[in-house]
Amino acid sequence: MARTLLAVASRFTPYATGILCLIAVAPMPVDAQALPGQDRPSFSRPSAAAKAPDQKARKMVIGFHVNSIDEIDWKNSTFRSDLYWWVRYPEPATEVEQARIEALEFVNGDVENGPGKVQEKKRLAATNEIYISYRTIARFHFEPDFRKYPFDRQRFPIIVEHETLPAADLVFQDDTDSYGRSGAAEALWGLGSSVRVPDLEVTRVVREFSNHEYKTNFGDPQANSATGFSRVELGIEVKRRFVPYLVKILIPLFIILLLTYLVFFVPAQELEVAAGLTVTSILACIAFQFTLTTNMPDVGYLMTSDRIFHLSYLLIMLAMAETVWTFNLEKSGEIKLSKRIEAWSRIVYPAGFILGMLVIVAEGLSG
Numbered sequence: 001m002a003r004t005l006l007a008v009a010s011r012f013t014p015y016a017t018g019i020l021c022l023i024a025v026a027p028m029p030v031d032a033q034a035l036p037g038q039d040r041p042s043f044s045r046p047s048a049a050a051k052a053p054d055q056k057a058r059k060m061v062i063g064f065h066v067n068s069i070d071e072i073d074w075k076n077s078t079f080r081s082d083l084y085w086w087v088r089y090p091e092p093a094t095e096v097e098q099a100r101i102e103a104l105e106f107v108n109g110d111v112e113n114g115p116g117k118v119q120e121k122k123r124l125a126a127t128n129e130i131y132i133s134y135r136t137i138a139r140f141h142f143e144p145d146f147r148k149y150p151f152d153r154q155r156f157p158i159i160v161e162h163e164t165l166p167a168a169d170l171v172f173q174d175d176t177d178s179y180g181r182s183g184a185a186e187a188l189w190g191l192g193s194s195v196r197v198p199d200l201e202v203t204r205v206v207r208e209f210s211n212h213e214y215k216t217n218f219g220d221p222q223a224n225s226a227t228g229f230s231r232v233e234l235g236i237e238v239k240r241r242f243v244p245y246l247v248k249i250l251i252p253l254f255i256i257l258l259l260t261y262l263v264f265f266v267p268a269q270e271l272e273v274a275a276g277l278t279v280t281s282i283l284a285c286i287a288f289q290f291t292l293t294t295n296m297p298d299v300g301y302l303m304t305s306d307r308i309f310h311l312s313y314l315l316i317m318l319a320m321a322e323t324v325w326t327f328n329l330e331k332s333g334e335i336k337l338s339k340r341i342e343a344w345s346r347i348v349y350p351a352g353f354i355l356g357m358l359v360i361v362a363e364g365l366s367g
Contacts, residue, residue, distance in 0.1 A: 057170060057171045058170045058171070060173065061088040061174075062087050062175060063085065063086050063174075063178050063190070064084070065085070065191075066081060066158075066190060066236065067081075068081065069156060069236060070197075072197070074144060074296060076297075078140065079140055081138065081156070082136075083137075084119070084134065085133070085134055086132060086133040086134065087102075087104070087131075087132050088129045088132075089129060089130055091129060098130065104162055106140070108142070109138045109140045110138055115136065116138075117134060118132060118134055119134060120132070121133075140157070140158055146297075146299055147304070148304050149305050150246060151242050152240055153237065153238065154200070155237050155238075156236040156238065158236075159232070160232050160233075161212065161231045166227050167230045187204040187205065188205050190207060190234055191205045191236065199241060200240055203237050203239055204237050205235065205237070206233075207232065207235075208235065211230060212229050212231040213226055214227055246361075249305060250308075253312050256284050256316075257353060259281050259284075260277060260278055260315065260316050261346075261350070263278060264346045268323070268326040271324070274327075275320065285312050285313060304363070304364040307360045315353055319349065326341055
């Protein structure tokens, strides 16, 4: 029996030896992250479901200091800002993870080469954190609202979000300690003391932290159909210094309406003279409105300034209608009634303008 087993073993020994050699030289599975040249992180937006349930989101402290706001382009809804901003976050285990964490972006800004120029980057040994400060000079987009122009209030936002990490992995926190040490009023935290916005007055600065949800999987079939990302918005709220604008509108309109007012002193039978005054006035009013809105964006709603011009159009039209009415009354022999209407018109016309302006201005200042 023993001789039989030895014979079988000797017959299959070459085959066994070959199989063992193949197993020894076969390539083993290797983690792609361990290969040379593959240490750069992937910046595709990951699925929030891929996060381990027991892992907590990383906290990133963020702060801002705006140096200037200028070059406001109302027509294209952009403004230019020069600002410093900084982040602090717990030191990660690897440089690859650190590079991934620092992939931040301005959602509404036209910034080239990342989030901006790195001013300083260091490790804080006392808290075991990484600190980075940036300086960014860029154009930012905003959504102006001119419904109450020239009594309008605007908001200039600067929005920061992480490129790839969802809110389940990274959450922004406000750097209130740094702002508190600045000595500035809390309503203006994040704004430099020398910031001046042309023709506008800064009322307050707000910092809003939210979880912005994208209802898409960004083309990744393994990702969820909706993913939330932590977002911080620095909003500089301003109001227009309306007195100069109101004066620019009212003085030319007052002159135009004064020309129209003269028709109430023109004899009713002089219809051509009165018609010439009213037609000239309405053409001048249209040209003035067109000039005033040249640098304004095309909007699909009425502005307060539009209501002022509409009041002027209405008064000019009524003045023309009164002139035709009194002309026909005198022509039919009702001279006394014609004189009475002209006398009342001289009072009602300016009263209507003043009352209408008060209503429009009160509506513009409300809210």
